[in-house]
Amino acid sequence: MEGGSESAVVDVSTSGRATPASSRWNPTKEQITLLENLYKQGIRTPTAEQIQQITGRLKSFGHIEGKNVFYWFQNHKARQRQKQKQESLAYFNRYLHKASNVFPPPCPNDGEKINSLKTSGGGVGIESAPLSYNTTDHDGLITGDNNSNSKQETLPLFPLEPTGILQARTTSSSLASTSAENSTATPSSSSDTTGIEEGGFGDQPFIDFFSGNNGNYESD
Amino acid sequence: MEGGSESAVVDVSTSGRATPASSRWNPTKEQITLLENLYKQGIRTPTAEQIQQITGRLKSFGHIEGKNVFYWFQNHKARQRQKQKQESLAYFNRYLHKASNVFPPPCPNDGEKINSLKTSGGGVGIESAPLSYNTTDHDGLITGDNNSNSKQETLPLFPLEPTGILQARTTSSSLASTSAENSTATPSSSSDTTGIEEGGFGDQPFIDFFSGNNGNYESD
DNA sequence: CACCTATGAATGAAGG
DNA sequence: CCTTCATTCATAGGTG
Numbered sequence: 001m002e003g004g005s006e007s008a009v010v011d012v013s014t015s016g017r018a019t020p021a022s023s024r025w026n027p028t029k030e031q032i033t034l035l036e037n038l039y040k041q042g043i044r045t046p047t048a049e050q051i052q053q054i055t056g057r058l059k060s061f062g063h064i065e066g067k068n069v070f071y072w073f074q075n076h077k078a079r080q081r082q083k084q085k086q087e088s089l090a091y092f093n094r095y096l097h098k099a100s101n102v103f104p105p106p107c108p109n110d111g112e113k114i115n116s117l118k119t120s121g122g123g124v125g126i127e128s129a130p131l132s133y134n135t136t137d138h139d140g141l142i143t144g145d146n147n148s149n150s151k152q153e154t155l156p157l158f159p160l161e162p163t164g165i166l167q168a169r170t171t172s173s174s175l176a177s178t179s180a181e182n183s184t185a186t187p188s189s190s191s192d193t194t195g196i197e198e199g200g201f202g203d204q205p206f207i208d209f210f211s212g213n214n215g216n217y218e219s220d
Numbered sequence: 221m222e223g224g225s226e227s228a229v230v231d232v233s234t235s236g237r238a239t240p241a242s243s244r245w246n247p248t249k250e251q252i253t254l255l256e257n258l259y260k261q262g263i264r265t266p267t268a269e270q271i272q273q274i275t276g277r278l279k280s281f282g283h284i285e286g287k288n289v290f291y292w293f294q295n296h297k298a299r300q301r302q303k304q305k306q307e308s309l310a311y312f313n314r315y316l317h318k319a320s321n322v323f324p325p326p327c328p329n330d331g332e333k334i335n336s337l338k339t340s341g342g343g344v345g346i347e348s349a350p351l352s353y354n355t356t357d358h359d360g361l362i363t364g365d366n367n368s369n370s371k372q373e374t375l376p377l378f379p380l381e382p383t384g385i386l387q388a389r390t391t392s393s394s395l396a397s398t399s400a401e402n403s404t405a406t407p408s409s410s411s412d413t414t415g416i417e418e419g420g421f422g423d424q425p426f427i428d429f430f431s432g433n434n435g436n437y438e439s440d
Numbered sequence: 441c442a443c444c445t446a447t448g449a450a451t452g453a454a455g456g
Numbered sequence: 457c458c459t460t461c462a463t464t465c466a467t468a469g470g471t472g
Contacts, residue, residue, distance in 0.1 A: 243448095243449095244447090244448050244449065245448065245449090246447095246448085247447095247448090287449085288448080288449095291447095291448060291449060291450090292447090292448080294449095295447065295448065295449085296447090299446090299447080
């Protein structure tokens with residue numbers, strides 16, 4: 001694999017792990033912890049001010065920039081969402097196939113731990129592997145900025161399309177935004193974008209994958 | 221994130237079961253074959269639907285999940301490109317050294333379909349292929365496949381995906397809103413005051429985390 | 441048994 | 457926000 005052209009720009013300055021001051025930022029454990037904590041507080045898309053503050057605090061643990069924080073939240077949110085989607089889908093999909101038990105569980109919202117990672121998936125199963133976790137903390141929402149908007153995305157039950165003969169990927173999107181949860185009523189604001197409202201049924205068969213053990217609630 | 225709270229993925233395989241509840245999916249020959257076949261069909265980044273479909277078929281050969289398929293394609297594509305890149309480079313390098321009197325062949329395209337960058341005006345002027353090379357003759361099956369990123373920058377190529385997905389996002393606060401709250405500048409059209417998209421430079425003390433040129437008082 | 445390679449998985453960074 | 461690319465980590469599997 002090492003084609004040889006390995007431009008390891010590592011600058012093993014300090015002992016131990018080479019300083020990652022090479023290319024992309026690699027968060028330290030502490031940084032991750034803090035970020036995840038903030039995320040749990042309800043922060044999803046921090047404002048510039050918040051980003052500055054967070055960055056400032058994170059700098060104590062290592063080099064970091066504002067954009068790192070920004071990206072982190074973006075990615076984290078997106079991925080949490082993906083996982084959640086997949087869970088929901090897989091969960092429903094199973095019932096559509098099995099139908100053995102017509103008593104669907106409360107929901108696959110297994111309050112998992114914050115973030116999973118390597119060596120995960122002990123129980124080979126997307127929806128399985130209920131690893132031990134502590135549901136001690138949840139959305140605290142105690143920060144100055146919190147959006148207590150519990151959005152329960154209703155699954156539109158994708159229309160199993162039997163015409164799947166050989167459809168070439170029409171360059172479509174993988175993730176469809178079936179969401180229509182617009183809480184921001186925007187007080188007296190003409191939220192007129194382009195006038196292009198959905199032509200009708202906007203339920204796209206969003207069939208996402210991704211698994212893992214995570215079921216963090218999202219409140220946007 | 222080395223979350224630390226890593227539950228041992230132990231598996232009661234006291235009898236050394238062949239089923240290694242492995243931490244990671246190990247594709248079988250059949251699965252690989254099928255995947256590679258699909259890849260050859262032109263599928264690079266399957267949609268969610270396709271992934272589900274593929275996964276379903278692959279399940280016949282062994283346990284597999286959607287994310288496995290997803291990752292497989294991602295990795296395969298990336299690595300093929302990587303290989304292609306270095307091959308092309310080496311190939312080109314060879315000619316640079318030899319400077320033979322003949323025209324270099326179209327390209328060392330093994331069995332892979334490598335979209336010849338039709339960027340035109342490549343400058344090289346050696347794009348003439350004397351023999352009819354089977355380029356992307358995979359029928360109109362595929363579509364979005366492309367992106368022959370060489371070393372410069374991602375070639376824009378044709379605009380794939382007509383952005384049929386329209387979403388009126390009205391939630392969350394973007395960056396920049398340093399004043400009061402979310403201005404909800406109807407970011408549907410992108411390019412708003414996020415401060416990240418581009419320094420529009422207006423009246424707000426937005427912080428540009430990206431340019432590295434932060435007017436931040438926080439000097440390191 | 442140590443080392444190397446191939447590859448699954450994860451995630452930071454961008455683009456649009 | 458959604459999609460995709462690039463980079464990196466971790467591990468299964470082959471080889472001397």
